[in-house]
Amino acid sequence: MKESDFLAAFNQPWQVERDAGEPFPNAKRPAAVLICLNPTENGLNVIFTTRATHLKHHGGQISFPGGKAEDDDMGVIHTAFREAEEEIGLAPEQLKVIGQLPPYRTISGFAVTPIVAKHISGVKIPDDLTIDANEVGDVFQVPLSFLMDKKNYFIHHVNRGELNFPVYYITYNDYTIWGATAGMIAHLRDHILYHT
Structure with a gap:
């Protein structure tokens, strides 16, 4: 997918309705993540991190740089940029904001x-990153075109109490992206595909 095609689709009004993938409407604790598009010779890639295995919550899982909002953050963009700089050394002045997705509400109570x-x-x-080993175990990237292809997704439906909701999975090489991270990408994918 060309960058110009992605941007043209991304900047269209959001028409895609959330399905049962967001069954936690009461999740309100503010958080933000950075979906960083990295231009390469072969097109845009998306940067992911693997959380350090010793972390108490979600250790070893794949995520975007990001985290919960702090009291002195000046909005969700500041939260995402601050966390990305702390975790993997992406400087805010090297990033150009394209936009944001609607909050993704998680089972752990966060509105991300x-x-x-x-x-x-x-x-x-x-090579160009300064990785905080206390938080991040690995950094890798996935071609945006791969993430925009529905064939690369597997959906497993989960029952929890009276709730039934899909959990998304994406396998790329030796990495399995799942849960909220894959759900956010699926939401972005649906919006892009709706407009292309």
């Missing part, structure tokens, strides 16, 4: 706002 931004000069993974 995905911020979509482009790294202005491109990043060599992992």
